[in-house]
Amino acid sequence: MPKQYGGKHLTIAAMAGGAFVAAAFGAVGFAIVGLGWFDVAASSPHSRLVYWITHTTMVRSVQAQSRSVVAPRRFTAAQAARGFRAYDGECVMCHGGPGVPRAPWVSGITPTPPYLLDAAHEWTPSQLKIIISNGLKMTAMPAWNVRHPDAQTWDIVAFVEQLRGMTPARYAQMRHDLRNRTARAQNGRQ
Amino acid sequence: MKRRNNRLQMQAVLLCAALTACGRQGPSPRADILGSVDQGAIEIDRSACGSCHIIPGIPGADGLAGPPLDRFAGRTMVAGLLPNTPDNLALWIARPQEIVPGNVMPDSGLSVAQARNIAAYLDSLH
Numbered sequence: 001m002p003k004q005y006g007g008k009h010l011t012i013a014a015m016a017g018g019a020f021v022a023a024a025f026g027a028v029g030f031a032i033v034g035l036g037w038f039d040v041a042a043s044s045p046h047s048r049l050v051y052w053i054t055h056t057t058m059v060r061s062v063q064a065q066s067r068s069v070v071a072p073r074r075f076t077a078a079q080a081a082r083g084f085r086a087y088d089g090e091c092v093m094c095h096g097g098p099g100v101p102r103a104p105w106v107s108g109i110t111p112t113p114p115y116l117l118d119a120a121h122e123w124t125p126s127q128l129k130i131i132i133s134n135g136l137k138m139t140a141m142p143a144w145n146v147r148h149p150d151a152q153t154w155d156i157v158a159f160v161e162q163l164r165g166m167t168p169a170r171y172a173q174m175r176h177d178l179r180n181r182t183a184r185a186q187n188g189r190q
Numbered sequence: 191m192k193r194r195n196n197r198l199q200m201q202a203v204l205l206c207a208a209l210t211a212c213g214r215q216g217p218s219p220r221a222d223i224l225g226s227v228d229q230g231a232i233e234i235d236r237s238a239c240g241s242c243h244i245i246p247g248i249p250g251a252d253g254l255a256g257p258p259l260d261r262f263a264g265r266t267m268v269a270g271l272l273p274n275t276p277d278n279l280a281l282w283i284a285r286p287q288e289i290v291p292g293n294v295m296p297d298s299g300l301s302v303a304q305a306r307n308i309a310a311y312l313d314s315l316h
Contacts, residue, residue, distance in 0.1 A: 045235045051249045099287065101296035107236040114241030117255035117294070168292050
């Protein structure tokens with residue numbers, strides 16, 4: 001039965017081909033991991049391919065993890081004001097603000113932290129919550145759940161939502177108000 | 191018949207010229223005076239310009255807080271305020287707050303050489 005005979009040959013060829021491809025992938029993988037082919041220096045940007053792989057992996061993972069996270073219906077001004085305190089203390093050096101530069105050393109981080117002025121356009125509140133609480137592996141983005149319980153993290157999300165369209169004058173005003181509040185609180189304690 | 195041939199030739203020559211002019215990618219002569227286009231691309235990546243601007247050729251540069259910087263070589267003005275000369279472009283990139291105080295784009299502490307490399311890159315966008 002020639003037909004079956006041919007089928008058998010095809011199967012063997014396919015298996016040999018598969019084994020060859022697997023061996024090739026294995027060899028390249030070994031070279032990258034074992035022989036130092038991948039350049040880990042942060043002083044040069046990711047190649048286009050590595051950027052695509054890491055960025056797509058990050059976006060898909062955040063999307064998947066955030067599916068079970070239920071965001072508050074709306075955020076209050078008080079929440080955003082509390083979130084600002086955390087942002088201005090813990091985030092602005094890496095992510096900057098409207099008219100506010102990042103700290104000079106931050107341009108040495110690869111991937112470099114982006115300004116977040118349109119993060120609320122790119123991410124849903126649930127996705128922002130996951131990113132901020134859990135951080136991002138293999139980047140310099142920390143998991144802020146080591147410092148902030150969920151409620152405080154939602155405050156930060158509330159502020160990041162407001163960053164969209166915020167003027168430099170408004171950011172400066174919020175800094176001013178925060179300083180005044182802190183000073184009053186300290187005076188009260190004395 | 192002869193004249194028509196000539197005209198066809200002329201048209202072909204013009205078409206070729208137009209195609210090479212439009213299709214030209216990479217640095218313009220102006221860019222060469224400014225700095226290194228390749229180094230400029232690296233500085234743009236490091237400075238996170240792409241989180242506020244759409245910039246062709248820079249991975250992930252899809253920010254919407256500032257205007258898109260595509261085809262910048264052909265722009266007549268920088269920020270609608272300064273003529274788009276190499277020096278003005280480099281000046282804006284290094285110290286935008288001096289030119290339009292209180293605008294959203296921060297002074298990010300770039301050196302003159304870094305700003306000129308970035309300007310060279312933007313000037314290569316046709």
